[in-house]
Amino acid sequence: MHVASHEKQPDVRVVPRRFGRARLALFRTVERCSAFMGGRAWYRAQYLRAGRFVVREERIVVPHLPPDLDGYTIAQLSDLHAGRFLGAGDLQAVIEAVHACQPQAIALTGDYITHRIEEAFELVHDLGQLQARDGVYAVFGNHDYKERRERELIERLAVHGVRFLRNDAARIAVGQATIAFTGLEDLEEGKIVDVEAARRTLLPTDIEVCLCHNPAGARRLARAGCAVILSGHTHGTQVDLPFLRRLGPKHPGVRVQLGPTVLVVSRGLGVVGIPWRVGAPSEVVVTRLCAA
Ligand SMILES: [Fe+2]
Ligand SMILES: [Fe+2]
16 A cells, blocks of 8 residues: 655665676677677567567465455566667567456556667557557666657657656556556666655555566665565576676566565566577566455
């Protein structure tokens, strides 16, 4: 349940990770070589075709869940990273899988691009096909602030009904109950991360689902009282091998109980650097709220 807004809101920001020039140059070179060798076709065939990605269902028991929200289902897509390894048309099987789950709402949890905002424009047609009764809600990830041109993506996706939540909330009446989707700017690269502003319209009886790209602030966010936090960012470490693991963001696990709040971390659908995943399948996460 949402905590009354007069309580002190947590500071959930985290310091951005910055790689040195040499490491970035190495990343770029590996990425270019992989793309030259057919990385995109390979990635699509291995990780985005029907049956090659996972549809992970997370059933979350929410204390005091109103009966009208029992079984409420949210499909989550994260970390698409359009660019050299993912582009227009590559998400068709994923979109079909999402619709097969018949979610009431769809959440997009950031990192649409790899390097340039134009890469995300290629996905507008695919993402524009997403349909759910209660809407499609989105937040930005750390990659998406390159050149500070987020507004261009917002405008293109708004045409298709996708709503970005930038320290903002959408409250949806479901029978006698209300589910509230709050969305935060990225904890590393968003200029202002304002939990209080995101929650200002919520009522104490709302069941809150918070979209927050980076799970690093989830422990502090959970203290503010939301039922579920949906995150991405980690790619499940993408290549889960001991000597490569530390190159990726810190990974808290794919489902973490934080007091009464459940953090669900998507392994995402795209990749950065190399078109390869080990021990971290590409996935759609389907979160289902259940009464105790
Ligand atoms: Fe990412
Ligand atoms: Fe990210």
